[in-house]
Amino acid sequence: MNTKQVPPTRVPTLTEVVRLREAEAAAAAAPEPPPDPPVIARPPASPPFVERRAGWPRIDEDELVQRVLVDLQRQIDLMLEVKLREVLTPALTRATDALLREARAELASTLRDVVARAVAQELSRHRGR
Numbered sequence: 001m002n003t004k005q006v007p008p009t010r011v012p013t014l015t016e017v018v019r020l021r022e023a024e025a026a027a028a029a030a031p032e033p034p035p036d037p038p039v040i041a042r043p044p045a046s047p048p049f050v051e052r053r054a055g056w057p058r059i060d061e062d063e064l065v066q067r068v069l070v071d072l073q074r075q076i077d078l079m080l081e082v083k084l085r086e087v088l089t090p091a092l093t094r095a096t097d098a099l100l101r102e103a104r105a106e107l108a109s110t111l112r113d114v115v116a117r118a119v120a121q122e123l124s125r126h127r128g129r
Helices: 014-029 061-127
Strands: none
């Protein structure tokens, strides 16, 4: 026999739970009536909701799930960004340093070539006179 539990349609408040426990204790002292026949539970017609507090509006379960997922996504994005910065900062610093060293070496080489040509041209002008 397949018995599926149906989620509660509302969550009781603390005072209701305490009253329920007191009623259970009083019932335990009284003689127990014969058990009721099993009832087949049907799923609720409308989506379940969560009642936050008496007098507060009910929140749709899908809306609550959506809010939690959005908040979780934001926290994951923040954590991922922090971890990526921790991991990538040293690697990017090393890569930037190596790139700067290569660029300086190339620039120095090019500058030496330009100065050597300029000096050679100037010397050839002076010899040609």
